[in-house]
Amino acid sequence: MSETWTFVCTTAELLPGEMKVAFDEVTGTPIAVFNLDGMFYALEDQCTHEDFELSAGHFDAASGQVECVLHGAKFDVREGTALCAPAYEPVAKFPVKVEDGAVFTRDDR
Template sequence: MSDMQWTVLCTTAEVLPGERHVAWLGDTPVLVVNHDGDFYALEDRCSHEDFELSPGPYDADAGTIECVLHGARFDVRTGEPLCPPAYSAVQTFPVMVQDGLIYVSDPR
């Protein structure tokens, strides 16, 4: 592992291709998404209205998740907003997979 501080969030078996899983990094809810076999982690909070993203529809083809509250969509790979009413990115976390475990690091 690198010099970064890494925390185990879940196992790869908990997040099969096209699926997602919510875990906690301290007091921060983190949404882990398996998009085409790659794992991405973003804060489980819409940047528009501080509402959880995890209940929203995930489009596995586009790699996006939509907030159910007002319809803002985000790229799960970058956290970037793709449409109004969100204009700010969602916090993302570096991901490392080792021995079937999904680790994240907190860059904040």
């Protein structure tokens, strides 16, 4: 578990409907950070169906879902919940904090 917060970007660099990937400074875990209507959410950047990065897929800000480009599995960016086959397991969700216009996340497992 990492106690160290990893800088992702400034809030101006991650507008509503956008996502960015950061790598946890301690664990090296790839983390996708989503701006959903001004709220920030972070998920492990790895589909639970097959080892493939979610950030390569489509983030649908209207529904709050990210779709894995490999086989079409969809996940709720707020909770990491798997929404359809072929994925059945949720994606790991990580904390996000915003301080002084900067977005941070960390692998808290």
